[in-house]
Amino acid sequence: MTAFRTLDDADVKGRRVLVRVDLNVPTDDDGRVTDTTRIARAMTTVGELADRGARVVVLSHFGRPKGRDPKESLRALAPVCAEILGRPVAFADEAVGEAAEQAVAALGDGDIVLLENTRFHDGEEKNDPAFVADLAKLGDLYVNDAFSTAHRAHASTEGLAHVLPAFAGRTMQAELEALAKGLETPQRPVVAIVGGAKVSTKLALLENLVTRVDALVVGGGMANTFLLAQGVPVGKSLAERDLAPTALRILDAAEKHSCSVILPVDGVVAWEFKAGTESHAYGLDAIPDDGMILDIGPQSIERVRAAIDDAMTLVWNGPLGAFELEPFDRGTVEAARHAAERTRQRKLVSVAGGGDTIAALNKANAVEDFTYVSTAGGAFLEWLEGKPLPGIAALSLAAERARAAAGQA
Numbered sequence: 204m205t206a207f208r209t210l211d212d213a214d215v216k217g218r219r220v221l222v223r224v225d226l227n228v229p230t231d232d233d234g235r236v237t238d239t240t241r242i243a244r245a246m247t248t249v250g251e252l253a254d255r256g257a258r259v260v261v262l263s264h265f266g267r268p269k270g271r272d273p274k275e276s277l278r279a280l281a282p283v284c285a286e287i288l289g290r291p292v293a294f295a296d297e298a299v300g301e302a303a304e305q306a307v308a309a310l311g312d313g314d315i316v317l318l319e320n321t322r323f324h325d326g327e328e329k330n331d332p333a334f335v336a337d338l339a340k341l342g343d344l345y346v347n348d349a350f351s352t353a354h355r356a357h358a359s360t361e362g363l364a365h366v367l368p369a370f371a372g373r374t375m376q377a378e379l380e381a382l383a384k385g386l387e388t389p390q391r392p393v394v395a396i397v398g399g400a401k402v403s404t405k406l407a408l409l410e411n412l413v414t415r416v417d418a419l420v421v422g423g424g425m426a427n428t429f430l431l432a433q434g435v436p437v438g439k440s441l442a443e444r445d446l447a448p449t450a451l452r453i454l455d456a457a458e459k460h461s462c463s464v465i466l467p468v469d470g471v472v473a474w475e476f477k478a479g480t481e482s483h484a485y486g487l488d489a490i491p492d493d494g495m496i497l498d499i500g501p502q503s504i505e506r507v508r509a510a511i512d513d514a515m516t517l518v519w520n521g522p523l524g525a526f527e528l529e530p531f532d533r534g535t536v537e538a539a540r541h542a543a544e545r546t547r548q549r550k551l552v553s554v555a556g557g558g559d560t561i562a563a564l565n566k567a568n569a570v571e572d573f574t575y576v577s578t579a580g581g582a583f584l585e586w587l588e589g590k591p592l593p594g595i596a597a598l599s600l601a602a603e604r605a606r607a608a609a610g611q612a
């Protein structure tokens with residue numbers, strides 16, 4: 204039994220449905236959206252609700268405004284949504300109050316309105332019951348389709364699930380199902396690939412993963428900290444020297460949980476942090492004192508490929524090298540392509556997400572082939588850390604309440 208209710212359980216025709224999506228997308232200096240992935244995914248749910256005759260009220264935050272700030276208005280997003288949907292999307296200047304109430308009252312079945320940035324109101328981030336009540340007035344049902352904000356206990360991501368019948372949207376559902384396949388009920392062996400610059404930002408995640416997965420590949424700058432802890436000189440490479448004891452503790456925990464940790468055995472070294480600069484691969488016994496490791500080397504790539512071959516399930520977060528600078532994207536790109544190929548051959552379930560990860564997988568053209576690539580940053584990391592996400596917990600509670608009520612009827 205799933206722990207949450209989906210759109211299959213909701214009777215939406217003619218009803219006002221408050222849908223929380225994540226339109227917090229990257230934009231350029233002129234406010235133009237530079238990546239529509241999140242919007243496109245959210246519109247799957249919005250489109251289905253409209254097709255089924257709901258009166259759809261779309262909620263989202265944008266940026267981290269302090270009060271009302273025109274630069275962080277959602278107004279410009281309404282036409283972007285409309286274009287993806289092929290339907291008109293109205294806009295209301297406020298998330299609550301008269302403007303919002305009038306816009307919602309004007310909706311016919313199948314119509315859609317986007318409300319202004321929920322974070323323009325203090326009550327959003329405070330999860331203030333009065334603000335929750337003002338939002339709740341605008342809907343008969345609540346659909347949460349924003350996994351990427353599920354780590355926030357805000358009014359529109361958490362509070363509403365306690366006061367309206369609550370359901371997971373299609374993107375949320377797909378995300379939760381994919382994540383369950385990745386770590387909760389995975390086919391074993393499971394390998395995790397964790398990269399990125401620093402151990403310090405991923406401590407909790409590494410500590411959780413070594414207890415859950417069969418093999419952990421560590422790459423990126425954070426691998427240098429592990430190497431250093433083991434007495435390998437890493438020259439001028441990025442490394443957190445003070446975290447050496449922590450790295451050793453993580454290796455101990457891994458051993459205790461029979462998780463093999465796959466560290467680089469060679470590195471691509473350069474003398475400048477810049478694309479196209481001179482670089483050479485060195486074994487760990489020969490890293491030059493004056494150089495920096497900017498990517499895993501060819502022998503390490505072979506090991507990562509072999510680890511992927513041994514796995515039935517892959518969970519990936521973070522690049523293995525300085526992937527934004529060619530040729531230091533090579534380790535990340537080759538590993539991603541290999542995982543994509545294994546997934547295409549149906550030999551691997553591959554789940555990835557968090558921060559730079561989409562950009563890195565995009566470089567390898569691997570996103571389409573992965574089983575699931577999450578657009579979530581912080582929420583994906585907290586999930587990898589094994590933390591309960593307030594937005595998900597509230598949906599499960601709502602489902603329990605509904606089941607209990609049905610049992611009593």
Ligand code: 3PG
Pocket residue numbers: 225227266267351352355579580581582
């Ligand atoms: C994100 O972009 O990761 C989500 O939209 C959450 O945004 P926040 O970190 O500002 O809460």
Ligand code: MG
Pocket residue numbers: 580581
């Ligand atoms: Mg963010």
